[in-house]
Amino acid sequence: xxxxxxxxxxxxxxxxxxxxxxxxxxxxxxxxxxxxxxxxxxxxxxxxxxxxxxxxxxxxxxxxxxxxxxxxxxxxxxxxxxxxxxxxxxxxxxxxxxxxxxxxxxxxxxxxxxxxxxxxxxxxxxxxxxxxxxxxxxxxxxxxxxxxxxxxxxxxxxxxxxxxxxxxxxxxxxxxxxxxxxxxxxxxxxxxxxxxxxxxxxxxxxxxxxxxxxxxxxxxxxxxxxxxxxxxxxxxxxxxxxxxxxxxxxxxxxxxxxxxx
Amino acid sequence: xxxxxxxxxxxxxxxxxxxxxxxxxxxxxxxxxxxxxxxxxxxxxxxxxxxxxxxxxxxxxxxxxxxxxxxxxxxxxxxxxxxxxxxxxxxxxxxxxxxxxxxxxxxxxxxxxxxxxxxxxxxxxxxxxxxxxxxxxxxxxxxxxxxxxxxxxxxxxxxxxxxxxxxxxxxxxxxxxxxxxxxxxxxxxxxxxxxxxxxxxxxxxxxxxxxxxxxxxxxxxxxxxxxxxxxxxxxxxxxxxxxxxxxxxxxxxxxxxxxxxxxxxxxxxxxxxxxxxxxxxxxxxxxxxxxxxxxxxxxxxxxxxxxxxxxxxxxxxxxxxxxxxxxxxxxxxxxxxxxxxxxxxxxxxxxxxxxxxxxxxxxxxxxxxxxxxxxxxxxxxxxxx
Numbered sequence: 001x002x003x004x005x006x007x008x009x010x011x012x013x014x015x016x017x018x019x020x021x022x023x024x025x026x027x028x029x030x031x032x033x034x035x036x037x038x039x040x041x042x043x044x045x046x047x048x049x050x051x052x053x054x055x056x057x058x059x060x061x062x063x064x065x066x067x068x069x070x071x072x073x074x075x076x077x078x079x080x081x082x083x084x085x086x087x088x089x090x091x092x093x094x095x096x097x098x099x100x101x102x103x104x105x106x107x108x109x110x111x112x113x114x115x116x117x118x119x120x121x122x123x124x125x126x127x128x129x130x131x132x133x134x135x136x137x138x139x140x141x142x143x144x145x146x147x148x149x150x151x152x153x154x155x156x157x158x159x160x161x162x163x164x165x166x167x168x169x170x171x172x173x174x175x176x177x178x179x180x181x182x183x184x185x186x187x188x189x190x191x192x193x194x195x196x197x198x199x200x201x202x203x204x205x206x207x208x209x210x211x212x213x214x215x216x217x218x219x220x221x222x223x224x225x226x227x228x229x230x231x232x233x234x235x236x237x238x239x240x241x242x243x244x245x246x247x248x249x250x251x252x253x254x255x256x257x258x259x260x261x
Numbered sequence: 262x263x264x265x266x267x268x269x270x271x272x273x274x275x276x277x278x279x280x281x282x283x284x285x286x287x288x289x290x291x292x293x294x295x296x297x298x299x300x301x302x303x304x305x306x307x308x309x310x311x312x313x314x315x316x317x318x319x320x321x322x323x324x325x326x327x328x329x330x331x332x333x334x335x336x337x338x339x340x341x342x343x344x345x346x347x348x349x350x351x352x353x354x355x356x357x358x359x360x361x362x363x364x365x366x367x368x369x370x371x372x373x374x375x376x377x378x379x380x381x382x383x384x385x386x387x388x389x390x391x392x393x394x395x396x397x398x399x400x401x402x403x404x405x406x407x408x409x410x411x412x413x414x415x416x417x418x419x420x421x422x423x424x425x426x427x428x429x430x431x432x433x434x435x436x437x438x439x440x441x442x443x444x445x446x447x448x449x450x451x452x453x454x455x456x457x458x459x460x461x462x463x464x465x466x467x468x469x470x471x472x473x474x475x476x477x478x479x480x481x482x483x484x485x486x487x488x489x490x491x492x493x494x495x496x497x498x499x500x501x502x503x504x505x506x507x508x509x510x511x512x513x514x515x516x517x518x519x520x521x522x523x524x525x526x527x528x529x530x531x532x533x534x535x536x537x538x539x540x541x542x543x544x545x546x547x548x549x550x551x552x553x554x555x556x557x558x559x560x561x562x563x564x565x566x567x568x569x570x571x572x573x574x575x576x577x578x579x580x581x582x583x584x585x586x587x588x589x590x591x592x593x594x595x596x597x598x599x600x601x602x603x604x605x606x607x608x609x610x611x612x613x614x615x616x617x618x619x620x621x622x623x624x625x626x627x628x629x630x631x632x633x634x635x636x637x638x639x640x641x642x643x644x645x646x
Contacts (some may be wrong), residue, residue, distance in 0.1 A: 057517045076447075083519035091517045097510035101502075111518050114421055 007034040010199055016065035018051050025051045027225045029065070031218050038193055038200035039230060040233055042213035042248065047222040049203040050094075050171055055117070057084045057169050057200065069167075090160030090168045094175055094214065096152035098144040105140040106133060130158045132187060137243050150181035155215040155216070157188065167199045168192070174206040186212045207249060211237070219245050279305055281312060287320040287352070293327035296336035306342055313343075317461070319350040321350035325358045334462050337366055404523070404602050408531070411524040422528045423522045429532035434495040434586040438541060440492055446545035450474050450552025469562050471568050474553030474576035479576070481544070484585045485633060488592035489625055490624035491538055496600035499530050503604025504614045512605070522605060531597035538593030539586045544583065584645065590638050592629050598627045 002232065011033040018026040020097045026048040033039045033081045039051045054060040056067060056083035058074065067074040076082055098107050108127040112118060118126065131140055134154040147155060153173060160168055173189070174182040192198050193213075210217065210233050219229040219235060221244055228247045229236055237241055237249040247253070275295035277363050283290045296302075316322075324340070326332075340363070344354050358363045372403045414420050457473040503526055550572060557568040576582070601622035607614050640646045 052515075059513055059516060086517060086519050089517065093513065093514055097514040099511050099514075100506070100509065103574040113423075113517070114520060134503060163518075 007036065008072060009033065010035045011201075012066075012068050013056070014066050014068075016052075016055070016067065017063040017235070018048065018055055018060065021049070022242050024063075024225055026220065029218075029220075031227060031230060033199060033201055034216070035199055036193070036197050037215040038189070038202060038213050040210045040215055040217040041201065041203045042205060042210060042233070043220035044205065044222055044248065047220040048225065049205075052204050052220070053169055053171050053173065053201065054200035056198060057089055057091045058083075061064075088164035088166045090157075092156045092160050092165070092168070092170045092173060093152065094171045095146070098147075098155055098159065099153060100144045103141050103143050104136065104147070104158075107144070107155065108159050108162050111159065115163060125156075127162065132162050133161065134158045135184075149176050150178075150185070153177065153185060154178055154188070157192075161192075165198070167201065170200065170202045172202060172203055172205075174209050182206065182209060185209075205248075207237075207251070215218045219248070227250050272490070276300060277302065277305065277308070284323075287322055287355075289323045289325055290396070291325050291327070292330065292336075295331040296339065296386060297331060297333045298335040299399050300531045302339050304333065305536065306339065309343060312351060313346040316350045316352050318353045321355050322347050322352060323355040324357055327359065332363070333489050338361065340367060357496045364469040399520070400600065400606065404605070407521075407523045408527060408598065411528055413523065414524070415528060420528065421524045423525075426525075427533055429519075431532045431537055433498070434530075434534050435540060438490065438494060438537075438542070441494065442487055442541050442545050443488060445486050446478070446483065446549040447552040449486055450478060450549030451556055452552075453477055453549075454553040454556035458556065468563065468567070468571050470557060470561065471553060471563075471571035475572045475575045478549035478553075479582045479585045481547045481633075483549055483591060484542050484558070484589040485629070486489065487538060487542045488543050488629045489591060489594060489622035489626060490560070490621055491541075491593065492596045492600075492629065493533065495534055496596040496625045497598030497622050499597065500604040500607075501529070501614065503601055504607035504617045505607065506613060507607045507611060515529055523601075527601040527605065530601055531594065534593045534597035535590065536593075537587045538596070542586060542589035543582075546585065571577065582644065584636075584640060586634060591632055595628045595632060599628065 005235050009032040014030045017024070018028065018029075029052065031039075036134045041052060043049050044067070045255075051060060052148075055062050056074075061075055069088070071080045072082065072085060073182050074081050074085050075220040091225060091245065099110070100105070102110065105127055108130050111122050112126060128137075128140060134157050136151060136154050137157065139151065139155075144152060144155070170189070173185055173245065178184065181227065189200060189202070191214055193200060200213070202214065204211075214233045218227050219236065219242075220226070221228045231240070236245055240246060240249075257259065276296040277300050278292070278295045280291040280293070282291060344367075347354050356367065359367075395557050403425070411420060411422075415422055455472050457470045458467050461467050461469050461473070503522075506526070512526070515522055515525055553572075554565060554568050557563045558565055600621045603617040603624075607617045639645075
């Protein structure tokens with residue numbers, strides 16, 4: 001475990017409001033992500049988990065509120081996010097979102113070619129190393145369409161790792177994966193967290209993998225459009241009094257639906 | 262009292278049959294036969310209406326099914342209609358004789374509406390028609406402005422666009438388009454020669470077919486035909502390619518790296534098309550003239566040299582050719598920008614991708630024809646024709 005007692009807060013989100021057009025998705029969200037921790041963003045479908053992630057990685061401008069990364073605001077005055085900050089982020093999209101016209105090696109090399117000052121040979125070596133790191137050695141020259149769902153996610157992680165980011169954002173890493181691959185992916189995340197000291201923000205509703213990987217969690221709710229609970233997932237599961245959170249972990253239906261049946 | 266209601270095809274085996282029998286305190290509705298969606302139940306329902314209208318208050322209608330009763334969801338809907346009609350007249354319905362599965366399904370269909378609150382959040386569309394038009398104009402202006410901005414960035418050497426992508430796009434929209442451009446412009450030249458020769462023969466001036474084909478090709482048909490082929494071939498492929506990247510979150514993943522899609526995806530493609538369209542037009546001009554030559558030598562019997570000399574004399578200056586090339590530069594830009602714009606603004610599902618591709622072709626061709634007319638107007642006002 002991390003010997004430091006006081007961990008640094010790397011991302012601080014305060015009073016964040018998100019909306020698509022006129023419909024509010026998430027209101028007044030305040031939380032923080034600590035260095036070297038894995039924060040799970042939980043909640044049922046449609047509660048704004050992915051939207052929250054989109055605004056944290058610079059894809060959706062918040063309606064109000066502030067996201068600061070190491071005391072610098074991500075969404076400053078302008079319409080565009082701060083690209084310097086985003087360069088310290090790696091993002092894994094739900095489907096992997098690999099560039100389909102490039103093979104795996106080119107996918108991982110592109111960020112390096114664009115932003116690093118390395119020579120072509122160094123870039124190739126580095127990209128090969130990242131691909132090996134996620135366990136895809138031998139698949140370097142395959143195109144995304146030739147990869148299975150699990151491999152695509154791994155490849156997505158390799159690309160997200162390309163620029164040695166400090167924070168990794170995962171959007172539903174276990175969506176569409178079988179239990180075994182899901183478990184392997186969890187192991188990979190734990191590996192990366194332990195060995196590289198990375199910080200993770202994982203959006204998920206897969207209870208088992210949340211319990212396996214997360215150190216901290218926030219629970220979003222679709223009806224109140226806010227954060228209902230915050231804490232270690234295990235603590236939330238065992239002793240949270242909020243009925244929605246209880247139901248989520250127990251996989252039981254809310255009482256109103258039960259009455260109807 | 263016993264009444265039988267049958268559907269029209271009663272002689273068929275297993276047709277749905279509803280028999281209503283009076284019993285103590287109400288009626289028994291006895292269903293038999295095959296109540297599936299292979300038979301329409303409208304007639305039965307209409308006949309049932311006349312029965313239901315005669316129902317007095319506080320009677321109980323009991324449902325009963327025959328043995329080996331065959332049913333599907335259309336039977337459930339029929340039961341719901343029957344229930345509505347009975348309860349409208351103040352009578353009661355007794356489901357208790359139905360099999361458990363049917364009774365459960367009927368109950369479920371009533372309770373399972375979407376949770377409230379979720380539904381209302383989706384329904385806010387407080388955007389007026391005027392706002393929509395305004396925002397679509399603003400989107401086009403924003404795209405155009407960003408494109409110019411990134412172009413100036415490229416000129417100053419600050420761009421994410423890769424030369425490799427540019428060359429690939431050049432190959433895709435230039436060299437790969439040669440066969441289709443060859444075919445179309447050759448046949449255009451050929452057709453014009455035929456049409457022209459028939460008219461000019463009346464004046465015994467068939468040799469002027471060469472002038473006609475040459476001028477029509479370099480001024481109009483060359484640029485126009487190439488632009489239309491490019492709109493259908495390359496513009497549509499830009500829209501489809503970028504649109505599917507958008508749907509697949511590939512554009513988002515570029516953006517999270519800080520690589521703007523317009524810079525990385527749009528700029529190489531539009532510039533490649535901008536450059537390739539005039540080259541293809543020049544090629545199409547030549548092939549079109551060869552098409553005319555084929556008719557001139559094979560049908561009208563001129564020698565190739567004679568035909569070429571006549572062609573050469575028709576071209577008073579190189580401006581005739583340049584004027585067509587200027588047009589094709591604009592056409593290439595139109596096709597590239599429209600295709601990429603439609604791709605970038607695709608929605609998040611596959612049907613919007615189809616719409617994007619269709620409208621990219623339609624809008625490109627419309628704009629090409631409009632731009633062509635404007636060019637001709639400008640040329641003639643400036644005394645360049």
